[in-house]
Amino acid sequence: MKFLITILLLFVTTFTFSQNDLGTTTITDGFKIKKNGQKGTPFLFDKWHVGYGVLKNGKVTHSQPLNYDIYKNKITYKVIHNSLEQIMVLDDKELTGFVIKPNNKNEIDKIFSKISGKEFEKEKKEERYYEIVDPPSTKILIEYIKELDDPNASGWTSSTQNNKTAEYKLKTKIYVLNPAGKYEKIKPKNSNVLKLFYNKKNVLLKYINENNLDAKNINDLSLIVTYYYSL
Incomplete structure (x- = not known):
């Protein structure tokens, strides 16, 4: 990019x-x-x-x-x-x-x-x-x-x-x-992030739950987004 x-x-x-x-x-x-x-x-x-x-x-x-x-x-x-x-x-x-x-x-x-x-x-x-x-x-x-x-x-x-x-x-x-x-x-919520990345929703949801992440926290949001683009 x-x-x-x-x-x-x-x-x-x-x-x-x-x-x-x-x-x-x-x-x-x-x-x-x-x-x-x-x-x-x-x-x-x-x-x-x-x-x-x-x-x-x-x-x-x-x-x-x-x-x-x-x-x-x-x-x-x-x-x-x-x-x-x-x-x-x-x-x-x-x-x-x-x-x-x-x-x-x-x-x-x-x-x-x-x-x-x-x-x-x-x-x-x-x-x-x-x-x-x-x-x-x-x-x-x-x-x-x-x-x-x-x-x-x-x-x-x-x-x-x-x-x-x-x-x-x-x-x-x-x-x-x-x-x-x-x-x-985006309003930083897990549900909104999953909606944005709908094509990998199930994989992301598993990652979020396993790591207890909350997109309201900017650092957690960064981890979620980084993980999505690593898939």
Whole structure:
């Protein structure tokens, strides 16, 4: 599968690039969020983590504080300019994904891959970044979505009369590669996994029961999917 090559490239040796190599531009959304009094942020992580982008040629950008603006589907990083902290956005035309290093040394890296909407059972309009659950395998993806719940969006109540503020709410979706080679959204339950892999249902059910697996646990789901593709 073509994504496997992309994920394998995430483990190559780090090469250093200047910011100009990626054509960065300044964004101020991070500051506007605070000024407007909105709850939460459009970013995936509450705290910024060291990470790097992965280029099509297998090289990577140098490590720096990164975050993923889920709302605008942008990879962002922090810089200090004229003694002021600024949030920048990476020009991702040459990127295939990015890696986030956890602050806790006991945790593993989070690897994200840019995947076309055409790769899904229900085709999506845009290309987005998805977390790879069990790299280098790309058979299970997690999509992170942030929606802005704005009580004033309807226009019926002015913000001066309404003491409620807009709030970013995080949602997650899980996708599994189906037998047709497309990513299909699934609610992680044993019954749903068996329905997805109906052609090997009896064999999978036996494997699940013998190993006491529960697809609600992402690690167990990974074991089930891996076993299916090994048959």
